Amino acid sequence: MNDVPLYRLYMLRAMYALIALAMGSQIWKEILLHAQSWERNEGVVACMLGALSLLSLLGLRYPLQMLPLLLWEAAWKTIWLVFVPLPQWWVNGHVDAAISSTVFDCSFVVLVYIAVPWGYVVQRYVKQQGERWGSVATRAAVR
Template identity: 35%
Template sequence: MQSNSSTENESNNITRENNNMHDFIEKGAPPVPLWKTWGLRIIFAAMVIVLGSKQLNYILEGASEWNNWRGLGHSMLVTLAVLAIGGVFRPLAFLPIMIFEIAWKLVWLTVVALPSFLAGQDVPGIVNAKSSIIGICVLIVLIPWKYVWWRYVTLPIEPWRRKKQINDKTS
């Protein structure tokens, strides 16, 4: 049975650690220009409206007729549109979605579209190559890269396990 004072000390230590982390995060975050935040909100809203409506139409028209890979692609894209709803309200918290968007489009452009283009063939029409290139360029400008570096590289990682608590047993 733990005494009240050891339980209070543990909760005080946890509260102090959380406050220290909160202070570190608040004081250390690089400033993000308001225009970048609003630009990201607009891109997230466009993903919700344009991508969401397009993918919803594809799903309602006949998802049962798709092969596995086409179904996978449409499922991924509709999920991106749904998750983008959060980005409209909290664009910095949902930055990993935009980073994923850049990454998958760069992979698609490099692995699928570029070889077809260089071979003189039509670029597969699943994703519009020109709008993908423009979108990637806009996102590269809008993403606050200093903030991304600070948030995902320099902040301490979450612990793999909890520290063992030393309890004073006084009866």
Template identity: 40%
Template sequence: MTNPSTEFEVSAIRRWIMRIPFFFTGVLFTFTAWGTLIEHWGTFEPIEGVAFAFWGALSLLAIIGLRFPVKMLPILLLQFGYKLLWIAAVGYPLMSRGELDSSGQDLFQANAMGVVIDLIAIPWIYVIRTYVVEGFSRRDKDSE
């Protein structure tokens, strides 16, 4: 019988590749989100405040992901998902109607680049085996 903890391991090379989006997220969002949160005078609009708070928290989790990339894999999945959803639900419809301004185009390009980086960095076979196959094939005490 195989040891379940070693059956679906992520290679050392893949773990280093996973650190790339963690690094960029940790560095870029730390400066932009935390800089805005700390230096902002007055109040935020509610949705704008949610966005900066989310990015601030995401940056901290990404920094943890530099040390523990496999344990923090759900953060990469979240990042991949929200960027892909933004492109599909917000960016592309605006772009197709010609209503995407220059800052929106920059955001579209940044999200598209992030999706590609996440797509490459995420160990998809590990994700499928761990979260889909193994996750639905056994009954955990946590899921009861």
């Protein structure tokens, strides 16, 4: 099942390292040194990104097992880029400064798309049989 070339595993590890180190160093500083109370969404985002950076450390050791983490990263950034700044740009011809800086940060999602071994993703998450939904005894009783 693991037909992923070694260089792809290193690409995945590079992505996990980038998330853990680059983003983690910024977000954990913000989490640990935050002096005032958080706005609800600001706190949620900071803690989710903190969790992402911690879980990315596991990706260094288990790059394929932690692939759902990178898929989640690609999904949320792509959804945000398509539904937040793109309509603003489409209507106004530009995006405001706050959104513009986040667009820059989220644009690095292209690296995730490059690093992910898509053939493996299709084999593992689309073609492979899923895990059972009930116990073996339940399945036998249904037959």
